[in-house]
Amino acid sequence: MAPVKNGRYLYLAIPDGTPVHPLTHPANTNAAPIRTEFPEPGKTMVYDDSQTIDLDQDGATPLEHGTFLVKVLVLSVDPYLRGKMRDPKIESYTPAFVVGEPLYNYGIGVVLLSENAAFKPGDHLYGVFMFQQYVVESDPGAFRVIENREGLPWSVYLGVCGMPGETAMYGWKEHAHPNKGETAFVTAGAGTHIEHSIPHISYVLGFADRAASRASGPVGSTVIQLAKADGLKVIASAGSDDKVAWLSSIGADVAFNYKTVDTRAVLEREGPIDIYWDNVGGETLEAAIEYAARHARFTECGMISQYNTAQPYHIKNLKSIVGKELSLSGFIVTSLRAKYEAEFRATFPRRVAEGEIRYREERVHGLGNAGRAIVDVQRGRNFGKSVVVVADE
Amino acid sequence: MAPVKNGRYLYLAIPDGTPVHPLTHPANTNAAPIRTEFPEPGKTMVYDDSQTIDLDQDGATPLEHGTFLVKVLVLSVDPYLRGKMRDPKIESYTPAFVVGEPLYNYGIGVVLLSENAAFKPGDHLYGVFMFQQYVVESDPGAFRVIENREGLPWSVYLGVCGMPGETAMYGWKEHAHPNKGETAFVTAGAGTHIEHSIPHISYVLGFADRAASRASGPVGSTVIQLAKADGLKVIASAGSDDKVAWLSSIGADVAFNYKTVDTRAVLEREGPIDIYWDNVGGETLEAAIEYAARHARFTECGMISQYNTAQPYHIKNLKSIVGKELSLSGFIVTSLRAKYEAEFRATFPRRVAEGEIRYREERVHGLGNAGRAIVDVQRGRNFGKSVVVVADE
CATH class of the missing domain: 3.90.180.10 (Medium-chain alcohol dehydrogenases, catalytic domain)
Structure with missing residues (x-):
């Protein structure tokens, strides 16, 4: 040949x-x-x-x-x-x-x-x-x-049935502790951290682009659907009106364009929030703290707004972590793989195939x-x- | 009469x-x-x-x-x-x-x-x-x-066998997740939050004085002893040399006067830390994040340095919560009372009476x-x- x-x-x-x-x-x-x-x-x-x-x-x-x-x-x-x-x-x-x-x-x-x-x-x-x-x-x-x-x-095994889907499921199961009727705010999702192990060094690949990393991405949109399956009210943000429409179509109760609508105003009206899925950090994290309910859980999947700046945003209400008894849990998908991978592989492709979890x-x-x-x-x-x-x- | x-x-x-x-x-x-x-x-x-x-x-x-x-x-x-x-x-x-x-x-x-x-x-x-x-x-x-x-x-029932002791034990049991051989950093302890319930309002009494709130206080010194009982290396800070001597006498492996010794230098030499007991917040929290080990647990008992200022300290490395997979857990003693009070009352007075837990x-x-x-x-x-x-x- x-x-x-x-x-x-x-x-x-x-x-x-x-x-x-x-x-x-x-x-x-x-x-x-x-x-x-x-x-x-x-x-x-x-x-x-x-x-x-x-x-x-x-x-x-x-x-x-x-x-x-x-x-x-x-x-x-x-x-x-x-x-x-x-x-x-x-x-x-x-x-x-x-x-x-x-x-x-x-x-x-x-x-x-x-x-x-x-x-x-x-x-x-x-x-x-x-x-x-x-x-x-x-x-x-x-x-x-x-x-x-x-x-x-x-290709689905690179998205919702791959690392982004794993990130959503592992973080949700490990850190969100959802209770039916609670309110979740999902800001981000296209990106997360991937960690590679090389001899004697572990390193982190921080996703670079904020615009690509809102709830319309594979992580965020999967989190939204997991939250809805658990009976939560979901507030979700994305960076364009068509993405907002997509978030609504997969179940977000409140979806908004963070470029044209003030996040704080949305949270003030629709919150307080019991769960915050963070891939943004910075000012959005500050707003989430401000409108967090007592005992809210913050899943810290990423703080993309803080990666590419020499002057990180000054979050001024961290003391509320104590007063509101918040928990902030950082995680990297690879650390939770051993715990959840078998369940992920056994369930996610089926749930996707049956249309229970949708993706773009x-x-x-x-x-x-x-x-x-x-x-x-x-x-x-x-x-x-x-x-x-x-x-x- | x-x-x-x-x-x-x-x-x-x-x-x-x-x-x-x-x-x-x-x-x-x-x-x-x-x-x-x-x-x-x-x-x-x-x-x-x-x-x-x-x-x-x-x-x-x-x-x-x-x-x-x-x-x-x-x-x-x-x-x-x-x-x-x-x-x-x-x-x-x-x-x-x-x-x-x-x-x-x-x-x-x-x-x-x-x-x-x-x-x-x-x-x-x-x-x-x-x-x-x-x-x-x-x-x-x-x-x-x-x-x-x-x-x-x-009087002991106002200190180590009272709310401060409860604070130390409840927070330690709920959030520290100690493993033998790990390193803990205990900064604070005299103060914590006490919460009172009045109709329809819950409020927080923030302790006011930073100087009185280092590891030499009843919370911090109790945490040190709980950490030592769990087989940890303990780094502890206090605001005077006689207090530092007291911390050493109750088992702290490394005790230092934070007014005369640079906290970062101590943590760089003695860390990384797996557990941080925070009652200070601000710059000390930033240092703890910097010298935290992967998967470190931060028990957020208080952020006293941030209570009495209009311009909270700008913590610049919060993104490490994700990359290092840190967990920060805020708590107020009253929220954990139902879970641990029976054990506390059954064990703490005896442990104090037997000299297993010391107090000042x-x-x-x-x-x-x-x-x-x-x-x-x-x-x-x-x-x-x-x-x-x-x-x-």
Whole structure:
């Protein structure tokens, strides 16, 4: 069989030549001010189809023992990718992308050939993939086979049935402690923290873009539906009127556009709130404290408004944590995985397949359009989980 | 029997004529700036012995049905009393003292005569008493009989076996989640919040004085001993060298004078901390966040540094709540009483009697010296739980 093109989406340069959205470690309170220039397809990143690959094991590129050839089907596009487009000399807790190499992120691929006993052709793998049509991998521990008995689109395993869905379910189960009839305020959700373990260092990938991280994202919209299933009144915010309409359609009792409506006014009218799902921090967290009921639970999934500024917002009512007996619980999805993953995998695909939990996706077709998808997410133009569909199967 | 003098300690005037330490509700973030003038014995409050009382039921002041006559033995002196010495027109969630009337606070008294079936002569009652040698009461629900099988000094039931001890134990059991070998940092303890329920309003008495509220107080020193009993390394701070020596003597592994030693330097050297017992808030809370270990638990007992300022400290590293997966749990002792009170009453007096839990008291003898005790507490001069011994029995 003749070699075929193996398209790649390459990282070429740091946007604007300055570090943007550095993935500052939470302990690093002295991060330097940073500019927020956007990456540019064709300039700071580019699609390249100059390479080829022989997909036939008897051909020119036989697989070495232990390796397996994967055809990439879908790739996740997340705000945090922007933080990897920085000067690698800038201290951070996640590696910078390497200039001249492909981008990479979580994705789903199908095994075409395998010289590794862990996987067989036809297996669908979840893991971190290069932005590349075909990859040869060798570490079976870095991937997991997805059964998908429900026949969901593979991309769903990057969203509501993947890490964002896990984030919603794990945080809700561990920290929200819902009681029927209570009121929840869900501000955020597209982003959360993903943590990777590398030898001796754990680091956090802070999602970069506030606009993309309101309740209309996969985390927030899933939280809304979990809250409604638990019999709560849900207040939810999003950054556009069509997103607000989506939040209402999935059950939010009160949905508002935080860009045009004052959050405090909404909370004053619709609160007090018993549960706050925070992915924003800053002024919104302050408002949530102000309109929190006694014994309210704050699930601290993220504080995205505070990541990209040298001068964090001054929250002035923290003393109410004592007086109102609030609990604030920070969490990272990976820490709760051992506790809830089995339940998640056993229930979420079914609940999604049955329409009990709904989701939205922004599907971009073709690896050549990955750059556009990345920019859209940075600018908050996506509506739902952003994925690049590299191939249909 | 002839009538005897019934001395009283009267509240005469608002110190300096301006509200000081108003007991601001936690939700009230717009408290006006306030001056902190000190009350002055003989001027803003005074001892008066012009009244008499007939202690013989067959004499001139027979008890009405349902009432009982109590001889006051010990009265608690707490920082929060200062907040009640304010213009009653100033909005607050606890009543101001009434000019011309006695002060009042928690205390212990012994029943001399009773026309109420709830109590009999010789019963020792815990509750809120006027600063007065003898009182006639009528609401048995406002008092509780203390058995004191261990024969402890009655004053102990205002300290380590009373609300401060309850605060330490309840908060520790509910929120600290200690694991042997971990490190705890205990900053504060003399003060905490006491909550009273009045019809339709619950209010908080914020302790007023930071100096009196470090680990050398009854809450903090009890927390230290609970932490040591659980096998933890304990870092503790106090505001004088003799208090630091006391903290070491009750088991603190690292004790330091926060007025002369930099808290951050201590935490950097001795941390990271897994548990933070906070009664201070502000800059110390920020330091605790900075030197917190992953998954650290913060028991938010108070944020006294933030109560008396119009410009709360700007904590700049709150985003670490997410990244470090911290939990901050605010609490008020009364909310946890139903859950832990039985265990507290069954165990604390015994543990104190056996010397397993140690305490310090600052005993002032004679109701006439109550004013001096109040000022000392405001100035942080007391060392241990401050009590006025009104009578020996």
